[in-house]
């Protein structure tokens with residue numbers, strides 16, 4: 077049986093908005109509002125959705141880079157939100173993160189050797205006398221030349237810098253890597269190289285990825301399962317094939333109708349959205365998507381839909397949508413979020 081390495085339950089991140097002369101909390105940005113999902117060892121789960129839907133906030137809350145408002149995050153059997161700050165810092169050895177802009181997260185005054193050595197020293201993964209050898213190995217693993225070891229980040233291209241970021245993450249031998257828009261800033265051909273590298277490393281080191289991206293084209297290449305978020309909530313979870321060939325939620329359909337189909341013979345239903353994404357400060361009542369949904373009914377404005385099994389896909393395909401329930405294929409069964 078596959079091991080459930082990350083379990084997120086009802087995670088909420090409500091950022092306070094301060095105002096007035098006393099700087100009191102006058103409202104909240106409900107960036108993530110009750111998100112539940114699991115990630116199994118060795119798989120890649122992607123989180124997709126438009127800008128501002130709460131993808132990065134979810135990743136940051138798991139890592140406690142921002143303390144979540146509430147919820148439960150279990151990693152490898154440990155309750156992360158119950159750990160003391162010092163314990164959490166140690167736990168970050170097992171959960172690494174790669175950001176969109178490696179340049180911003182690499183110290184410009186350190187050479188690659190120093191960057192990698194620092195990562196190993198902080199987490200004490202490799203004894204001092206063995207660090208040089210390990211640094212050379214890491215350079216090779218991520219496809220950088222050994223002659224580049226004493227260069228500074230600005231002497232590398234964007235793709236190479238992302239390889240340094242990956243090497244730094246690997247230096248502490250993590251189990252889970254959160255890739256937050258890790259290839260978004262790269263040219264398409266370089267994106268493909270970095271994605272292939274991530275896949276190779278996953279096979280070699282049995283890594284698990286939580287891959288955050290707004291780009292379904294990128295997600296299609298790397299994911300096993302995909303989570304679609306809209307305005308702080310999950311609207312659909314499915315394995316990649318099922319999501320791309322048989323999307324259920326109107327929002328997922330709208331996202332997919334913007335990209336070419338995987339199967340040229342299959343005509344995809346066009347779902348064109350009107351209006352902008354509402355504010356997460358005052359999100360719509362009921363289903364958050366109802367104000368833009370072409371299929372919305374009265375019920376959608378009143379009741380929050382739960383994730384339910386749609387009966388599609390091999391590994392459980394779930395969607396949160398009253399309309400889907402009502403058109404009633406009889407396939408949508410209540411279920412717990414996986």
Ligand SMILES: Nc1ncnc2c1ncn2[C@@H]1O[C@H](COP(=O)(O)OP(=O)(O)OP(=O)(O)O)[C@@H](O)[C@H]1O
Pocket residue numbers: 091105106107125126127128129130131132133134290356
């Ligand atoms: N520290 C913060 N304080 C207040 N609001 C925040 C904070 N961080 C994020 N937000 C808000 O939370 C919402 C979700 O942001 P988040 O960065 O998670 O979105 P995203 O889906 O990752 O999109 P993007 O790719 O554009 O970052 C946005 O409305 C954002 O403005």
